[in-house]
Amino acid sequence: MMDHAHDLASVRDATERLLVAVGTLDNAAVTESSRLPGWSRGHVLAHLARNADALVNVLEGRPMYASAEVRDTDIERDAPRPLDVHLADLRESGTRFQETGAAPADWSRTVALRNGVTDTASRVPFRRWIEVELHHVDLGIGYELADLSAEFTERETEFLAARFAGHPDVPATRLTDGTHTWHTGRTADAPEVTVTGPPAHLLGWLAGRPAGTNAVTAEGGPLPTLPPL
Structure with missing residues (x-):
């Protein structure tokens, strides 16, 4: 809530x-x-x-x-x-x-x-x-992204993952910072692309900031291109 x-x-x-x-x-x-x-x-x-x-x-x-x-x-x-x-x-x-x-x-x-x-x-x-x-x-x-608070980073990552959930142009994607996991993109795809990175950079990637995109890695497929916010 x-x-x-x-x-x-x-x-x-x-x-x-x-x-x-x-x-x-x-x-x-x-x-x-x-x-x-x-x-x-x-x-x-x-x-x-x-x-x-x-x-x-x-x-x-x-x-x-x-x-x-x-x-x-x-x-x-x-x-x-x-x-x-x-x-x-x-x-x-x-x-x-x-x-x-x-x-x-x-x-x-x-x-x-x-x-x-x-x-x-x-x-x-x-x-x-x-x-x-x-x-x-x-x-x-x-x-910088790394200066954002842990609370904000986690909540905004969850918010943006939910925003792209079910989006037809985003493949099924699993995001993880090693501790937390989120899912976004199309739900019918299998297997998922897994995007891994530090919390701040996962957020940066979801938010379309180059500093985030440059510091995350993808397995199971190329790094998805996300629609603009």
């Missing part, structure tokens, strides 16, 4: 960690490339701020974004801003998300996200935690 209060606290801590790290940059560093193709660090920071507002919309029963075009336009508009503006926006949007999450609500209700995806409201704080943690890594400023 999701503990939304615990996850809101984890979001708060992860956001503060992000703000401290980003605060060591300068305006020039914000314009440099992130680890996401085609995006500068400014694009990543702008996306994080607008995602916080988008998830406030979700919790308050509004569409997550007005449209995909508006989402993309807002990120492009905000990406070139100076560092201090990015920092203020991240802090203020993060505060709005925390305040919305603290309001009395039915956390068992179903909410609508993007592209027809629905989920329980109680999972929204975890989704925000994912955004903050993985995009902190994407900034390429010293926070």
